[in-house]
Amino acid sequence: MKHVRIAFVLLIAFCVLPCTVSRLIAQNLSSYNVTATVVDENGIPVIGANAQLIQGKTKQGAATDAKGHFRIQRVKAGTYKLELSFIGYLTSVQDLKVEGKNKTINLGKITLKENVRQLEGVTVKAAAADMKVKGDTLEFSAANFGMQEGDVLEDLIKKIPGATVSESGKITINGKEISKIMIDGQEFFSGDPKMAGKHLPTNMIDKLQVLDRLSDMARMSGFDDGEEETVINIQVKKDMRQGIFGNAYGGLGRGIKNDNNRYETNAIVNQFKGKSQYTIVGGGNNTNNLGFSDLGVDMSQGRFAGVGGRGRGSRGSDVAGAIPNTNPRAGVTKSWIVGANAATNLNDIWDMNGNGRYGYSDQYVETTNAIINFLPNGEMTRQDNLSYDQVYSHNAGTDMRFVWTPDKLTEIIYSPSLRFGKKNRTFSETFENINLKDESMINKGDYGMYETSKNWTTDHRIDFSRHLNTDGRTLSLSAKFDYNSNDADMIYHRNINEDSYLSKQESDFSRLGTRLWASWVEPLGGRFFMQALVNTRYRRQTNNRKNYSEVAKNEWIENDEGGKYTNDFYSFNMGANVKYLLKNMDVTLGFTVDPAMLKSKRYIGDSADYEHQDTTIHSVNFAPTFAFRYRPNKQTSLRIQYRGRSQQPNIDQLMPLPDKTNPLLEVLGNPNLKPSFSHDVFARYQTYFEKYRSSLQAMVFGNITKDAIVSDALYDINTGKRTIKYRNASGNAFIHANASFTMPLFGHNLSMRLASGGAYMRIPGYINGEKNISNTVNMSNRLSFVYQNDWLYTSITETYDLDHFQNSTSDSETANIRHYRTDHEITFNLPWGISIGSTLSWKTTNGYKPGFGNKAWNWDMFASYSFLKNKAATLRFKVYDILNSGISNNNTSTPLTVTHQRTNTVVRYGILHFIFRFNSFSKGAGRGDMREVGNRRWFRGH
Incomplete structure (x- = not known):
């Protein structure tokens, strides 16, 4: 705790001294804040627009956020030109006089007009670029x-570079x-992309925009x-932003077997009016097209008993559960939503x-490994x-x-x-x-289970800012509460080398978490701002597991393999x-001290006579x-960030x-x-070459982890059983880099799209x-010509x-796996x-290894006919x-295993x-009579 006291004293000194100095400096300064909301002609927020105040050769700027807001701080009194620009819109320039008693100048809503060049009202002269960079946004x-x-959004995303x-x-x-997926800046089915x-x-x-929010x-x-989170923002076609529209479809089909009848049905109805959006969706199918992300897959995917699931952990720290999680695309699934x-x-x-x-699913999977x-x-x-x-x-x-x-100074959000x-x-x-050394049998057998489980989760978060x-002096507060409960009952059997028995397990898992966060931002004069923050977290996890052995048919007796275990985590960050602000960049420097405590308790015996074993870990x-951000112009951005x-x-x-x-895998936790x-380190560079309609983005991120939680495995070659424990170890590292580039070739009809990463x-x-280092x-690499x-x-x-x-324990078992794929698509x-x-x-x-390769062709074809009014x-x-190429085959490899898998599908x-x-569009549906093909519009039926 000595380190904590020293850090606390330094924090107080670091906060109080600059605040005192700032008041002395601020007495001789007179500055203003300029804010506004940028929207298009339909009132939709324009995300990533560039706002600049220009006075001679001096420029101050800011970019609009997901709501179209911008705020330019520390503006001196005087006369300026306010310039608003965004690719695809006409630049707006207006005179602005900064003066008066009110230090915050709110300009309200400013509308940007779309820059559309049309030929006879039908044909667009210039093709839109495949990918554009607009500051921090890819479009x-x-x-x-x-x-x-x-086609649906997923079909479009699969074609995007990277x-x-x-x-x-x-x-x-x-x-x-x-x-998250957003539509015109509004969240769509939050948390379920x-x-x-x-x-x-x-x-x-x-348009489809990718941005960090x-x-x-x-x-x-x-x-x-x-x-921050990476989100997709969908810009709806302009003529669909006022009115009711939707799609409905139904389909019937048959496979190569009589029992493989297929059906699909779906309907989506949208009403858009200004910033208001309303959507109803429903459907069902038996073609593995799940709708909601948690349909029988994510809600209670835990170990054999469906308990706990996997935590965030360090990369590589998790091991396979006693029974594999369900693959939502494997097998055959019937679902309704x-x-x-x-x-x-x-x-x-x-x-x-x-x-x-609400959703229902029925999934059946056969797997050969x-x-x-x-x-x-x-x-x-x-x-x-075979499972x-x-x-x-x-x-x-x-x-x-x-x-x-x-009011204009206060915002409260409840989620x-x-x-x-x-x-x-x-x-x-x-x-x-x-045993492959002499082809001798180690063991054989079977196991299985029947499980029923219920899971419910609730989250509540409130954010306040004033x-x-x-x-720029700002107080921000945040409070969060979450609770998760999972109850699972299971009967399972094990039979290995003709030694079999039946068991039952009841498991009650719960997790409760709270978080309190406070931030104080103080202007230090000039372009400097300081933030002092406190973040406290508490989490309690409880697992009460009871195991029973069968003594007679339908008669059970509790054994000593179960028990109750609780874990409390405390953190006071x-x-x-x-932060230093310039006209085109900002730099942030700081530090954090993060004292934490883990306190675990194991209960032994009946509830009336509990004994307990305590473990407490301090760190x-x-x-x-x-953090560094640089935006030399509206089409280029550079960002570098480090955080622990x-x-x-x-x-x-x-x-x-x-x-x-x-019977082949036992997992044992470590309370110590x-x-x-x-x-964590992150860097990204993006730019757009407007003359050539080409875009480039490059990104690198990675981390080095101290006291990473890693597996400690024991494999008994005589029984085929693997025992997994956990321990802390240093040396865990991860780095990822990628880049994507698009450009037209020989005119506007042919383009190249390149994505590369490692x-x-x-x-x-x-x-x-024996310690093993897995490398x-x-x-x-993906290259497309379109x-x-x-x-x-x-x-x-x-x-x-x-x-x-490659792993350090067996250098001879280096694996180099090569995957090659060619796709050709054509539509007339x-x-x-x-x-x-x-x-x-x-x-x-x-x-x-020999026999584990995979080669396959896949071929799909379609024909369609559009009719009725407006097609x-x-x-x-x-x-x-x-x-019928067997697309259910899958190969995976790690330094210690190679797996060949085949599932029904x-x-x-x-x-x-x-x-x-x-x-039914309020402004008429005339534009709906036309269909966009490539970048031109032409009347259907011509």
Whole structure:
């Protein structure tokens, strides 16, 4: 605690002295703040617009945030020109006189007019660039990616340079996971980007923007708190921003087997009016097209008993649970969903955004695995298993967000959420372990379980900010409360080498967390601002596990393998930051001190006679903070950031109660684990070359972790059983770099899109008592050439990935896995509303052990016909996986294992869709009579 007292004294000195000096300096200064909201002609906020006050050669500027707000601080009295600019809009210039008693000059709403060059009102002369950079925002034109009737947002994202959509539906762009989808600056089904990805039709999308959004508290205080999120903002086509519109479709089909009948149905209705948005969506299918991200997948994915789940932890610290988590894209899934989303201005001082949703899923997965295990002494074993997994789940949830701005200086945000899930799961697996040295049998057997679980979670957060003077003095406060409960009951059987028994487990898991955060921002005179902050956190995790052995049929007796375990985490983070503002850049320097305490308690015996074993761990971490932003013009930005943060172990890693549900894997926590501390670095450069309509973005981020939580594994080659424990170890490191570039070739119809990235991971661990350093290098390169005109869209994409694995315990087992893929897409948009198209892919994987390679063709084709007035109706027939190529194969490799996996999936089938588009626009639907193909508009039927 001596270090904590010293740090606290330094913090007080660091805060009080500058505040005193600032008052002396401020007495001789007279400055103003200039603020406004920038919107387009429909009242939609313009995100990332550049605002500059110009006086001779002097310029002061700021960029608009997700609500279109900007604030230019420390402006001296005088006469200026206010210039507002944004790519795609006409630059606005107006004279502004800064004077008067009111030190905050609020200009209200300023409208930017769209800069559209049209030929005879129909044809746009210049093609929009594939990718544009607007300060910190990447923007993609949807019309350049060959979207068809029935396509959804996820189909568009898959074509964006640097973007990937995983099998589970997780969206990643340039290595950063997308946490939210927004529509014209308003959140859409908050916290569930997969929902938007699978249901928003692309025919409503004009632009897709990718940006890093500061947390509410960072935006309020003006200082980055390290909790920003990467979001996608959808700009709706201008003629759809006033009125009601939507899509509805239904489809029936049949696969190569009589029992493989397929169906899909979906409807989405939108009403847009100014800043207000209302959406209702619903549908169902048996084609693995889950809608909500937590449909039977994320709500209670824990270990065998469905308890706890995985915490944040350090990279590489988690191990596989006793039973694998369910892959949402594997097997065959039937699902139904319904949901509603609303964003509106209740009045001049209240904004509301919220959603509610319900979903049901029924998933059946058959999995065949072949797993090669490498041991430090050079020995290898192979485990072959076959599993069957059936999951039924019901999930419901709601998220709300209320913003209250009673005056220009005060803002209060309240964000509550509630989620509930119920699941029934049946899992069974047969296995066989072989010693590859002499092909001898180690063991064989089977295990399985029947589980019922309920999970509910609630979060509540309130943020408050008040500007106390016109020079930038600001008080910001935040409070958060969250609670999670998961109850699981399970009956499981184990049979290994003809030794079998039946057991039962009851598990009650709960997690409660609170956070209080306070920030004081003080102007220091000139362009300097200082922030003092305090952040306290508390988290309690409890797991009460009871295990029973069967003594007779349907008669159980509790054994001593269970128990109750609690863990309390306390943290009191203090820090101070100083920011220096210039016209085109800002620099922030500071430090944090983070004392923390972990207190764990294990209860033994009945509730009336509990004994307990206490474990208390103290830690103190010091770290500087650094942030640098540079925007020399509206099309270029550079950002560099460093931050240190602590990460506490989760209860699975702490609880010293063995999980023996799987006869081949036992997991035992370590109550003596320390919190880990990571040093995180991030840098990004983006620019747009307007003359050549080309864009470049490059990014690098990584971390080094002290006291990383790593696995300590013991593998018994005589029994085939693996025991996993945890310990702290240093040397954990991760770095990721990527870049993407787009440019037109030989005119406007042909373009090139390049995305390249790589990552390095260094993960320490232990196996059979020997320290193992896992070194992994991943490289990915994707090059696309796209050609499009009024009637043709075609592209060819080459993808090459390299995975290099090596561990220190067995240098001879270095693996170099190469993945190569070629995709060719072609679509003909013919007269009379007819479109035909094809997608052909070739995938090959090399570098695995003999017999573990993978080569496959995949071919899809479609034909569609649009008819009725304004071509509102479409009939589309599509055949998936024409060659029945076995796309269910999957290979994965780590330094200690190679796994070849095959699952059942939705195989070759054809489906006939009827798609209907409807609209009722307040300004008329004349523009709806036209269809965007590439970058030009032409009348359908011509």
